[in-house]
Amino acid sequence: MKIQSAHLYQMAGSPTQYPEINLPEIAFVGRSNVGKSSLLNALLERKKLAYTGAKPGKTRTINFYMVNENIFFVDLPGYGYAQIGKEQRAVWEKQMQGYIKHREELALVIHLMDSRHAPTALDKKMNALLVESSVPFIIAATKRDKISGNVWQKNKALWTKELQIPQSAIYPVSAQSKGGLDDLRLVLAPGVAGQWAE
Ligand SMILES: Nc1nc2c(ncn2[C@@H]2O[C@H](COP(=O)(O)OP(=O)(O)O)[C@@H](O)[C@H]2O)c(=O)[nH]1
Numbered sequence: 001m002k003i004q005s006a007h008l009y010q011m012a013g014s015p016t017q018y019p020e021i022n023l024p025e026i027a028f029v030g031r032s033n034v035g036k037s038s039l040l041n042a043l044l045e046r047k048k049l050a051y052t053g054a055k056p057g058k059t060r061t062i063n064f065y066m067v068n069e070n071i072f073f074v075d076l077p078g079y080g081y082a083q084i085g086k087e088q089r090a091v092w093e094k095q096m097q098g099y100i101k102h103r104e105e106l107a108l109v110i111h112l113m114d115s116r117h118a119p120t121a122l123d124k125k126m127n128a129l130l131v132e133s134s135v136p137f138i139i140a141a142t143k144r145d146k147i148s149g150n151v152w153q154k155n156k157a158l159w160t161k162e163l164q165i166p167q168s169a170i171y172p173v174s175a176q177s178k179g180g181l182d183d184l185r186l187v188l189a190p191g192v193a194g195q196w197a198e
């Protein structure tokens with residue numbers, strides 16, 4: 001997967017602001033602080049294209065990054081951020097669900113989960129939404145550099161028990177060491193090369 005170009009194309013606060021050009025979309029979703037911005041930047045080989053380390057919960061819009069002029073990487077708002085009100089939470093949830101359930105351009109979801117932890121209640125809820133929506137998805141296990149191989153094997157076994165996902169669809173990655181990025185790129189490559197476009 002060669003990244004020739006990547007730029008922020010649109011920040012959408014509502015579906016009317018989603019891009020109208022018909023390109024396939026790969027969406028990235030996960031709880032706040034899971035490492036989503038870091039992974040996007042690492043994949044796109046840009047240091048600061050997506051915000052990192054900013055205040056958790058800061059990304060309140062659905063952000064569309066155009067990659068190689070033929071696909072969008074879509075940054076969905078992180079879930080599970082405690083410091084927001086119930087009403088705002090409900091608005092985000094509705095927007096996220098609507099996008100995942102109804103967005104025709106959505107080709108693949110990368111569900112990010114922290115490799116160090118058991119799935120949270122919200123991780124399970126997201127997993128159920130993805131299954132129910134019949135959208136193709138994989139899991140990227142973030143921050144893999146922070147734990148040993150033994151702990152990761154245990155966590156992975158637990159994940160496959162608690163979530164609806166085969167082991168083969170779980171990709172451990174580290175935005176820090178860049179480990180696992182090439183394997184993940186292989187999954188994204190057909191889309192990035194334009195082969196998912198009609
Ligand atoms: N050690 C390590 N830290 C990471 C990794 N990815 C992200 N982080 C750190 O985790 C925190 C949250 O990352 P960020 O990308 O902003 O998460 P986001 O809220 O999901 O966008 C930051 O302090 C990052 O430096 C990783 O692969 N390894």
Ligand SMILES: [Mg+2]
Pocket residue numbers: 036037038051052053059
């Ligand atoms: Mg972020």
